[in-house]
Amino acid sequence: MGHCYSLDLRVRVADFVEAGHSCRAAAQHFDVSESFAIKLVRRTRDTGSPAPARQGRPPGGGKLMAYESFLIQTVEARPAITMPELAARLLEEHGVVAA
Known part of the structure; x- marks a missing residue:
């Protein structure tokens, strides 16, 4: 790095x-x-600038982008949800494995 x-x-x-x-x-x-x-x-x-280039992936991509609203609603409804529980809900309701 x-x-x-x-x-x-x-x-x-x-x-x-x-x-x-x-x-x-x-x-x-x-x-x-x-x-x-x-x-x-x-x-x-x-x-024309010595500023560093942006690092990382461009915003707005990724395989979970299509489920963004579902994920936000789930976390807002239950703020203390753990990542494994959130992944289980995603699998249960949408059949998506977030690995």
Whole structure:
């Protein structure tokens, strides 16, 4: 898993390289990996921003999305329901195995 650097550090590294220094010099100066500096500069050139890309799956997907309203209603009706109980209700009422 990658290390998450602050936006402030990302901007400073990108600006350092933009000022004419090499990516490797920026990495040494800011005590980050060369790979990070190189990928950051590439990302900044491609997107115009040194901000990190969103991680994880895009929202709105997954096999349980079709059952979202059922799951929300079940939890609202019984807030103390456990995950195994919720999975059993989903299987019982919709035939879906949430594994």
